[in-house]
Amino acid sequence: MVRIRMTDIIPLIGIPEPKQGAIKYDIPCPCCDDKPKGKHLNINLELDVFRCPRCGFSGGVFDLYAFYSGVNRKNAREVLLARLDLRDGNRAATTVPRQKLLQPQSIDCPITDLDTRHETYTSLLSRLSLASDHRQNLLNRGLTDEMIQCLGYKTTPMVGTTILAKQLLSEGFYLSGVPGFYHNDEGQWTFIKNFRGILIPVRNHEGKIQGLQLRRDDVSKRKFRWVSSAGRQDGSKAECWTHLVGPPQETVIITEGPMKADVIYALTGQSVLAVPGVNSLNHLKATLKYLKENGTKQIMTAFDMDYLTNPHVTNGYRDLSSILATLGLPYGTFLWNPDHKGLDDYVWEYCYHQGS
Ligand SMILES: [Zn+2]
Numbered sequence: 001m002v003r004i005r006m007t008d009i010i011p012l013i014g015i016p017e018p019k020q021g022a023i024k025y026d027i028p029c030p031c032c033d034d035k036p037k038g039k040h041l042n043i044n045l046e047l048d049v050f051r052c053p054r055c056g057f058s059g060g061v062f063d064l065y066a067f068y069s070g071v072n073r074k075n076a077r078e079v080l081l082a083r084l085d086l087r088d089g090n091r092a093a094t095t096v097p098r099q100k101l102l103q104p105q106s107i108d109c110p111i112t113d114l115d116t117r118h119e120t121y122t123s124l125l126s127r128l129s130l131a132s133d134h135r136q137n138l139l140n141r142g143l144t145d146e147m148i149q150c151l152g153y154k155t156t157p158m159v160g161t162t163i164l165a166k167q168l169l170s171e172g173f174y175l176s177g178v179p180g181f182y183h184n185d186e187g188q189w190t191f192i193k194n195f196r197g198i199l200i201p202v203r204n205h206e207g208k209i210q211g212l213q214l215r216r217d218d219v220s221k222r223k224f225r226w227v228s229s230a231g232r233q234d235g236s237k238a239e240c241w242t243h244l245v246g247p248p249q250e251t252v253i254i255t256e257g258p259m260k261a262d263v264i265y266a267l268t269g270q271s272v273l274a275v276p277g278v279n280s281l282n283h284l285k286a287t288l289k290y291l292k293e294n295g296t297k298q299i300m301t302a303f304d305m306d307y308l309t310n311p312h313v314t315n316g317y318r319d320l321s322s323i324l325a326t327l328g329l330p331y332g333t334f335l336w337n338p339d340h341k342g343l344d345d346y347v348w349e350y351c352y353h354q355g356s
Helices: 006-013 061-071 075-082 096-102 116-124 132-140 145-151 161-168 260-269 284-293 309-326 341-354
Strands: 024-027 039-042 047-052 056-060 181-183 190-191 195-204 209-216 224-226 242-245 252-257 272-275 298-301 331-333
Touching: 006 061, 006 075, 039 061, 039 195, 061 075, 116 161, 116 195, 116 209, 132 195, 132 284, 145 260, 161 181, 161 190, 195 242, 209 260, 242 260, 252 260, 260 272, 272 284, 284 309, 298 309
Parallel strands: 252 272, 252 298, 298 331
Antiparallel strands: 024 039, 039 047, 047 056, 181 190, 195 209, 209 224, 242 272
């Protein structure tokens, strides 16, 4: 049987053409891109599929042809065989390597853009509440109710997640490509609910929510996790985003974890950049570059004390030092009494308990 390829139909439907030799490329999505520069629809010329991670518009060669030409999807193959003059098998059927056909298609959805994630997460959090045990936990760190509200911390929803997703969709928010959301076995959008805990918005320099972290209840190891729906149908994997709180001051502290950063900033007014861990520095360089261009002159690193003793942490710390050196940002290290595990404990102790 003759195989009709994406490359066969692209000239027929008048969409932008791929660059020579490209195996995939992006074009404006006909379903959701309203900005002139939006290019969310990804066309894969190797697998002959297309997908928009933002709105979920996806399919194969015949779907794309039917959409643009107005031909009924059922007749698309016949129509194309005629238009391309392939009815008598004029072209040797393109052979697809067997291995490729057997490979399971990834069920994950590529991550959507920052603005879309920010809007969806903001709306999601506005519908959730903060449980009293979580509120107390945050008050114990020195935050006030006003600060907590400003930060947008909420308790994970443990019931009603499909209803929540339905409400978001009906109000025009995109769930496709937003980590945490996925399709359940009934084919409905829903939000992940593996663990109860505090949801922490992870924001960029404009205060936009890039992703969410979860502080899990009742665990002592790996307490903080990214909210991710990787491995679920149409789910998305979180990236290791950085979290910046406060303006680009002359001195900015780097620490581990967004909650710690929020607490330090709230209690001291000192701007803090949080990295998700010293071993995941991939988004850090861009944020440091932004800070440097906007007036930051030095960096103080303040990680949990175990970087002094844990060899893996020490390696990550060396990588961080080399990024800072490359950017020409002088840096120093806050050292404090190892009895205080992190800087937020230290700040709390010294600002509020000493002499009071
Ligand atoms: Zn779209």
